[in-house]
Amino acid sequence: MAKCVYFFGNGKAEGSSPMRNLLGGKGCDLAEMTNLGIPVPPGFTITTEACVEYFKRKNRSPDGLWDEVLGHLQRLESTLNLRLGDRERSLLVSVRSGARVSMPGMMDTVLNLGLNDQTVIGLARRTKNDRFAWDCYRRFIAMFGDVVLGLERSAFERLLDETKAGAGVQTDPEVPAEALMDLVARYKGIVQEKTGRAFPQDPLEQLRLAVDAVFNSWNNPRAAAYRRIHGIPHDWGTAVTVMAMVFGNLGENSGTGVVFTRDPATGERRFFGEFLVNAQGEDVVAGIRTPEPITALKARAPQVYDELIAIKDRLERHYRDMQDIEFTVQEGTLYLLQTRSGKRAAGAAVRIAVEMMREGLIDKDTALLRVEPGRLNELLHPIFDSTDKARAIAKGGLLAKGLPAAPGAAAGRVVFDADRAVEWAKGGQKVILVRPETSPEDVAGMHAAQGILASRGGRTSHAAVVAVGMGKCCIVGAGDVFVDEERRAFQAGRTIVREGDIISLDGTSGEVFLGAIELIEPSISGELQVLLKWGDERRTLGVRANADTPDDAMKARQYGAEGIGLVRTEHMFFQAERIPIVREMIMAKDTLARRKAAERLLPFQREDFIGIFRAMDGLPVTVRLLDPPLHEFLPRYTDLLEEHTRLDALRINPGRLKELEEIMVNVRALQEFNPMLGHRGCRLGITFPEIYDMQVRAIMEAACAVTREGVRVEPEIMIPLTGTVGEMKLTYEMTKAVADAVLAETGMTVKYLIGTMIEVPRAALVADQIAQQAEFFSFGTNDLTQMTFGYSRDDIGKFLPHYLEHEILPVDPFVILDQEGVGELVRIGIERGRKTRPGMKIGICGEHGGEPASVEFCHRVGMTYVSSSPFMIPISRLAAAHARIKEERAREVTNA
Numbered sequence: 001m002a003k004c005v006y007f008f009g010n011g012k013a014e015g016s017s018p019m020r021n022l023l024g025g026k027g028c029d030l031a032e033m034t035n036l037g038i039p040v041p042p043g044f045t046i047t048t049e050a051c052v053e054y055f056k057r058k059n060r061s062p063d064g065l066w067d068e069v070l071g072h073l074q075r076l077e078s079t080l081n082l083r084l085g086d087r088e089r090s091l092l093v094s095v096r097s098g099a100r101v102s103m104p105g106m107m108d109t110v111l112n113l114g115l116n117d118q119t120v121i122g123l124a125r126r127t128k129n130d131r132f133a134w135d136c137y138r139r140f141i142a143m144f145g146d147v148v149l150g151l152e153r154s155a156f157e158r159l160l161d162e163t164k165a166g167a168g169v170q171t172d173p174e175v176p177a178e179a180l181m182d183l184v185a186r187y188k189g190i191v192q193e194k195t196g197r198a199f200p201q202d203p204l205e206q207l208r209l210a211v212d213a214v215f216n217s218w219n220n221p222r223a224a225a226y227r228r229i230h231g232i233p234h235d236w237g238t239a240v241t242v243m244a245m246v247f248g249n250l251g252e253n254s255g256t257g258v259v260f261t262r263d264p265a266t267g268e269r270r271f272f273g274e275f276l277v278n279a280q281g282e283d284v285v286a287g288i289r290t291p292e293p294i295t296a297l298k299a300r301a302p303q304v305y306d307e308l309i310a311i312k313d314r315l316e317r318h319y320r321d322m323q324d325i326e327f328t329v330q331e332g333t334l335y336l337l338q339t340r341s342g343k344r345a346a347g348a349a350v351r352i353a354v355e356m357m358r359e360g361l362i363d364k365d366t367a368l369l370r371v372e373p374g375r376l377n378e379l380l381h382p383i384f385d386s387t388d389k390a391r392a393i394a395k396g397g398l399l400a401k402g403l404p405a406a407p408g409a410a411a412g413r414v415v416f417d418a419d420r421a422v423e424w425a426k427g428g429q430k431v432i433l434v435r436p437e438t439s440p441e442d443v444a445g446m447h448a449a450q451g452i453l454a455s456r457g458g459r460t461s462h463a464a465v466v467a468v469g470m471g472k473c474c475i476v477g478a479g480d481v482f483v484d485e486e487r488r489a490f491q492a493g494r495t496i497v498r499e500g501d502i503i504s505l506d507g508t509s510g511e512v513f514l515g516a517i518e519l520i521e522p523s524i525s526g527e528l529q530v531l532l533k534w535g536d537e538r539r540t541l542g543v544r545a546n547a548d549t550p551d552d553a554m555k556a557r558q559y560g561a562e563g564i565g566l567v568r569t570e571h572m573f574f575q576a577e578r579i580p581i582v583r584e585m586i587m588a589k590d591t592l593a594r595r596k597a598a599e600r601l602l603p604f605q606r607e608d609f610i611g612i613f614r615a616m617d618g619l620p621v622t623v624r625l626l627d628p629p630l631h632e633f634l635p636r637y638t639d640l641l642e643e644h645t646r647l648d649a650l651r652i653n654p655g656r657l658k659e660l661e662e663i664m665v666n667v668r669a670l671q672e673f674n675p676m677l678g679h680r681g682c683r684l685g686i687t688f689p690e691i692y693d694m695q696v697r698a699i700m701e702a703a704c705a706v707t708r709e710g711v712r713v714e715p716e717i718m719i720p721l722t723g724t725v726g727e728m729k730l731t732y733e734m735t736k737a738v739a740d741a742v743l744a745e746t747g748m749t750v751k752y753l754i755g756t757m758i759e760v761p762r763a764a765l766v767a768d769q770i771a772q773q774a775e776f777f778s779f780g781t782n783d784l785t786q787m788t789f790g791y792s793r794d795d796i797g798k799f800l801p802h803y804l805e806h807e808i809l810p811v812d813p814f815v816i817l818d819q820e821g822v823g824e825l826v827r828i829g830i831e832r833g834r835k836t837r838p839g840m841k842i843g844i845c846g847e848h849g850g851e852p853a854s855v856e857f858c859h860r861v862g863m864t865y866v867s868s869s870p871f872m873i874p875i876s877r878l879a880a881a882h883a884r885i886k887e888e889r890a891r892e893v894t895n896a
């Protein structure tokens with residue numbers, strides 16, 4: 001085994017910053033600070049490699065590790081002229097965890113190790129402070145009991161509370177030494193009783209057990225869950241740092257604190273932090289006592305304060321990032337215990353990145369990489385106030401968890417149908433629309449609502465896709481929520497929520513809460529605009545928007561879209577007056593009736609296209625021909641049956657009764673077992689050509705109309721769900737015939753393209769043939785994921801939570817593109833398409849176009865652009881810049 005332990009102390013360290021992976025964040029930063037001459041208590045770090053080896057050997061230390069630890073311990077002892085276990089001059093150490101990325105509070109630490117029945121007396125004598133020594137000992141037993149021996153911390157806390165009550169005092173520092181001695185005896189009693197063994201008195205045994213416990217804390221459920229959420233690999237392991245204790249609890253001229261070099265909430269460049277007099281770090285973390293603002297230290301110990309200011313400035317300049325610093329003052333002497341890049345709110349991350357670039361601390365690329373694109377969600381949508389959310393959880397207000405389908409947060413009164421949502425919203429109420437699933441009839445209600453909760457569906461189901469487009473918070477697939485539309489209530493666990501009750505939704509986590517949680521409204525700051533501009537200068541991948549209305553198109557442009565990558569024309573039929581005509585068109589008995597219905601839709605379509613073309617003047621617009629899963633547009637059979645039964649029983653309105661019977665026959669005839677794989681996309685356009693003819697005419701008439709006004713437009717007409725060359729050839733010819741006819745009629749010249757979506761796996765495989773007609777491709781990765789995995793977009797909610805929980809799937813493939821499977825088809829499609837048509841324009845318009853890792857993939861495989869909902873555009877822009885910068889950096893490393 002390679003060297004496992006690295007020393008730091010006396011102004012010199014064996015480790016340094018670049019050794020983060022080996023020494024963990026804490027270990028390497030303590031080494032770095034030591035080398036910088038910053039006062040750090042000496043110690044040594046056991047490597048992450050040793051931890052990984054420990055797990056490989058089924059929780060047994062690697063050979064030679066203990067000897068190395070003992071060697072470094074001796075070095076530490078001679079540095080300080082103290083000895084672990086010495087009666088008079090006992091060394092006390094802390095044993096701390098520290099992975100290569102910070103996982104705040106997730107793993108364990110043991111403080112005051114080395115105390116026993118003998119050394120506690122020596123410590124009291126040496127510090128002339130009985131109370132202090134016994135306080136350290138009682139803290140040590142409780143912490144060791146909890147972390148190393150696995151005992152309930154509450155048992156120790158209960159005894160401490162009893163002791164305080166017995167001594168008639170309120171706070172820990174007021175407990176007198178005698179009471180603490182008695183408490184120590186009772187703590188040892190707990191250990192004896194619960195473990196069947198006395199509290200270990202041998203400090204070397206304490207150390208060995210503590211090191212193992214800190215290794216093991218890498219695998220505690222809290223840490224494992226944190227890694228899952230943040231995508232941190234489980235096989236990294238943690239380093240363990242053993243360092244000499246310094247004491248903030250030695251009296252009024254001692255203390256401990258945490259400071260940030262800039263405000264982590266706002267990013268403002270101001271010294272910010274807290275300080276607790278006469279305390280150890282755990283008191284700050286536990287929140288038992290309220291700390292004072294850091295400025296209080298200035299009044300108490302001006303020299304220490306000035307020294308701290310100088311050090312924090314130095315650390316920020318050295319690391320070129322905002323630092324989160326832990327320090328302790330022991331009888332007027334300052335020690336730094338930790339420095340790390342501070343966690344910060346999304347807005348603060350943007351501000352700090354931009355300001356540090358302007359201050360000359362970092363370059364533009366580094367500034368861009370400092371902001372995780374996904375975190376911009378927090379700035380583009382409302383989020384919950386975290387304290388208020390924690391309060392709701394503590395009160396048991398978490399009702400259920402579904403799939404987080406569209407980010408943001410919302411609170412409002414529950415309504416169960418779209419009309420009521422509209423009505424209540426008009427009356428000034430904030431509402432949440434709760435549905436078993438959503439259909440086009442719900443769109444007005446979704447628009448009026450603050451958020452949408454659907455008990456069924458996956459993240460690319462109708463509800464989710466429409467909500468993302470609206471920028472509305474949405475949760476789908478909430479399997480534990482039983483919606484009873486008739487009773488106008490839903491049940492989640494034992495709670496019944498009725499119409500009018502208030503709930504809150506967190507569309508980023510999928511959580512549903514009872515009651516209202518406070519919201520923080522979004523704001524796009526000047527700094528974010530600046531950062532995004534810097535990103536635009538760097539990225540080569542285009543960014544377009546999925547937008548279906550002139551309003552959405554305008555919003556997309558404001559957010560920086562360089563065109564529209566997808567107009568879903570079926571979404572243009574969601575308005576109340578259009579749905580019946582669409583139904584008529586779909587259910588028409590013959591061609592003539594279908595053409596008539598289509599003709600009635602044409603003016604609506606043309607007007608919408610005119611609005612969109614005007615909004616996007618000079619930019620490309622891709623319009624997809626109709627692709628409605630039919631079930632989304634058909635009336636519900638049960639509703640028809642209900643109305644029929646009612647009229648029949650009352651023997652009224654025979655005309656309507658007859659009409660209903662006809663509709664029911666039609667609906668039954670059109671009903672499909674699997675509508676997502678059924679009569680949709682170009683299959684519909686080929687079998688009912690009147691529909692596509694009407695749409696192409698509307699697009700081209702609109703293009704001619706706006707061209708006359710001086711608007712620059714080049715429509716890209718897109719065929720959905722193509723799977724075969726035959727389909728492509730036929731739809732291409734149909735489209736071209738109508739488009740050219742319109743141009744001939746108007747006598748105008750408007751350039752246009754005809755292309756296709758690649759969303760059926762077969763299309764990707766025969767892309768070279770499809771590209772003979774198709775002039776561009778757009779990958780519809782929602783359907784491509786559905787068909788590659790064979791998971792229905794609408795039904796994935798049934799099994800996905802189980803799959804994620806048991807790690808059968810690492811992530812939801814409808815959210816993060818599955819690069820090795822679906823991505824491989826994308827790669828093949830691009831390669832084969834461009835073989836036939838070099839340089840062909842290729843984009844993506846599935847929901848993945850707004851997901852950072854997927855955007856980076858799209859850059860790598862050479863797409864022309866990504867297209868995402870208007871609200872995701874800033875995320876796509878930043879992610880595209882990241883992709884380019886990372887690619888360049890990787891190339892530099894390879895060339896070096």
Ligand code: PEP
Nearest residue numbers: 759780781782783845846
């Ligand atoms: C897709 O399938 O990725 C796509 C964009 O089309 P839709 O979501 O409308 O099926």
Ligand code: MG
Nearest residue numbers: 759780782783
């Ligand atoms: Mg599709």
